[in-house]
Amino acid sequence: MEGSIATVGLGLAAIGPAIAVGLIFAAYVTGVARQPEAQSRLQGIAIFGFVLAEQFFIISLALAFVFGYN
Amino acid sequence: MTLASTLAAASGPPEPGPGSFLLPPAFSIGGWEVNKPEIFLTLSAVIAFGLVYAMARKSAVVPSRLQFAGELVYDFVRNGIARDNIGSKDYAKYVPYLFSVFLFVLINNFYGVFPGIQFPSMSKFAFPVALALVTWLIYNIAGIAQHGVFGYLKHQTVPAGAKGPILIALVPLEFLSNIIVRPFTLALRLFATMFAGHLLILLFSLGAAYLVTDYANSAVGIPAGILSFVIGIGVSFLDMLIMFLQAYVFTLLTAMYIGTAISDEH
Amino acid sequence: MSALLLAAAAEEEEHNPLIPEWPEIVLALVVLGILFLLVRKFVVPAFEKAYAERTAAIEGGIEDAQQAQKEAQAALEKYTAQLAEARHEAAQIREEAKEQGAQIIVELRAQAQAEAERITSTAHAQVEAERSQVLAQLKSEVGSLATDLAGRIVGESLEDEARQKRTVERFIAELEGSAN
Numbered sequence: 209m210e211g212s213i214a215t216v217g218l219g220l221a222a223i224g225p226a227i228a229v230g231l232i233f234a235a236y237v238t239g240v241a242r243q244p245e246a247q248s249r250l251q252g253i254a255i256f257g258f259v260l261a262e263q264f265f266i267i268s269l270a271l272a273f274v275f276g277y278n
Numbered sequence: 279m280t281l282a283s284t285l286a287a288a289s290g291p292p293e294p295g296p297g298s299f300l301l302p303p304a305f306s307i308g309g310w311e312v313n314k315p316e317i318f319l320t321l322s323a324v325i326a327f328g329l330v331y332a333m334a335r336k337s338a339v340v341p342s343r344l345q346f347a348g349e350l351v352y353d354f355v356r357n358g359i360a361r362d363n364i365g366s367k368d369y370a371k372y373v374p375y376l377f378s379v380f381l382f383v384l385i386n387n388f389y390g391v392f393p394g395i396q397f398p399s400m401s402k403f404a405f406p407v408a409l410a411l412v413t414w415l416i417y418n419i420a421g422i423a424q425h426g427v428f429g430y431l432k433h434q435t436v437p438a439g440a441k442g443p444i445l446i447a448l449v450p451l452e453f454l455s456n457i458i459v460r461p462f463t464l465a466l467r468l469f470a471t472m473f474a475g476h477l478l479i480l481l482f483s484l485g486a487a488y489l490v491t492d493y494a495n496s497a498v499g500i501p502a503g504i505l506s507f508v509i510g511i512g513v514s515f516l517d518m519l520i521m522f523l524q525a526y527v528f529t530l531l532t533a534m535y536i537g538t539a540i541s542d543e544h
Numbered sequence: 545m546s547a548l549l550l551a552a553a554a555e556e557e558e559h560n561p562l563i564p565e566w567p568e569i570v571l572a573l574v575v576l577g578i579l580f581l582l583v584r585k586f587v588v589p590a591f592e593k594a595y596a597e598r599t600a601a602i603e604g605g606i607e608d609a610q611q612a613q614k615e616a617q618a619a620l621e622k623y624t625a626q627l628a629e630a631r632h633e634a635a636q637i638r639e640e641a642k643e644q645g646a647q648i649i650v651e652l653r654a655q656a657q658a659e660a661e662r663i664t665s666t667a668h669a670q671v672e673a674e675r676s677q678v679l680a681q682l683k684s685e686v687g688s689l690a691t692d693l694a695g696r697i698v699g700e701s702l703e704d705e706a707r708q709k710r711t712v713e714r715f716i717a718e719l720e721g722s723a724n
Contacts, residue, residue: 252362256534259527263463269470270462273296273562296561316571323579330583334590339597352591374584381583382576403561404568411569412576473561 214272221268228261292484294477299401315399318389322399326381355380355529363533365541372536375416379409380529383468387521390476391514398521401472403465410465413532418457421539434539464531471524475517482510686719687712 236254240247303311333348341349355377360369383400390398400406421430435452436445486507493499690712 248358252530255523255527255530259467259531262467266463266466266470269474270466270562273560299561316568319572320575323575326579327582327587330587331590334587334594337590337594337597339594339601341594345594349591349594352588356591374588375580377588378576378580378583382579401561402564402568404564404566405572407564408569408572409576412573469561 225265232257294480384525398472406465406468414461417535
């Protein structure tokens with residue numbers, strides 16, 4: 209076996225943001241189902257939340273490259 | 279190119295990785311080797327301008343089909359992104375930048391699924407870095423122009439309603455997240471999604487080619503190869519969604535950063 | 545080809561995708577800058593112009609419609625006023641005609657009455673004249689007639705002239721009294 213243990217770390221780091229993204233869009237769907245007219249407002253907020261959650265995975269991806277290349 | 283070279287090597291299973299993004303130079307000018315993404319990045323500006331100029335040129339009251347399509351995109355950026363996030367007072371100034379960034383990122387992303395190009399320029403880290411740099415400069419300069427240097431730093435680092443010793447902890451954190459981390463995440467997000475998307479497509483298509491042609495046991499190899507090819511197509515469609523989403527997110531975040539930098543709250 | 549691949553493979557070992565190459569950053573900045581300038585100069589004003597023109601066209605349409613409505617309202621008012629005036633005039637004319645008719649009737653009546661009166665008075669005068677004529681005639685005749693009659697009745701001529709005259713006169717006076 210060869211490769212970088214950083215890949216495993218990356219996979220672990222993906223768990224949190226994946227759950228977070230799921231929760232955000234679940235809340236978005238619930239909100240739109242309850243109030244369809246608020247969809248356009250909620251959309252921006254949902255995307256923003258998605259972006260914030262995703263950011264942690266992106267940072268860990270960068271760190272995986274930084275530390276995995278030695 | 280990547281496909282052909284990997285097929286030519288054909289000694290073992292293909293291993294798409296960071297090396298797949300190092301394309302051999304197409305030609306060189308004075309010692310600087312120009313490669314494919316750089317050519318297509320330049321071309322993207324031509325495409326973007328050509329398209330929107332053709333759409334906007336007539337600017338008729340009753341739009342033609344082409345102009346209607348252009349207005350759909352322009353409206354999306356102008357009203358959906360700029361006005362909602364910057365506020366109806368100041369947004370007009372930033373619409374040209376947001377619109378060009380949106381087009382630029384969108385076209386460069388869609389290179390990833392465009393037949394014959396199939397390489398998203400934004401998976402070269404330098405390009406998103408440049409865009410994030412420009413966005414970072416714009417929102418900081420806009421904020422400083424609005425509040426002054428000290429006022430802007432206070433605006434970005436002291437959260438509304440925070441008082442007393444908790445500020446000692448909050449101010450560095452806010453400074454870190456609002457001034458320092460933002461451009462990095464902005465660049466990394468665009469880069470990483472394009473990089474990962476391209477890697478996925480590469481993995482499935484190269485894997486399919488290898489399994490069909492070179493795998494020792496063809497009874498297993500050919501069906502597995504076809505399956506891999508089909509999954510690759512599915513992944514391509516998912517990637518197209520993500521490409522659009524990333525262009526949207528990049529523009530949206532730029533608008534949000536500008537909006538919070540120049541807002542009058544607290 | 546293989547040399548290239550080898551070079552790529554060699555570079556693969558040391559290349560970290562997170563290390564940006566500065567010429568590419570510069571290239572992206574220049575390209576984005578040019579795109580931005582072109583979009584700002586040509587595309588956004590064109591779209592904004594179309595927007596502004598459309599807004600103006602819609603507002604102009606609304607204004608035109610309002611203008612037309614106002615004009616229609618004015619015309620309606622004018623016509624209503626004219627109609628009312630005409631009606632009023634007609635009423636006036638009718639009134640006048642009625643008045644005139646009444647006046648004519650009154651005049652005619654007065655005329656007729658005058659005529660009637662004139663005729664009556666003429667008739668009266670005539671009758672009076674005739675009567676007085678007849679009376680005068682009668683007076684003269686009655687005298688002789690009466691004396692004749694009396695002479696015949698008495699059978700003789702009344703010798704007493706004076707007496708005779710008195711009787712006749714009394715008779716005439718009686719006659720006049722009964723006539724009156």
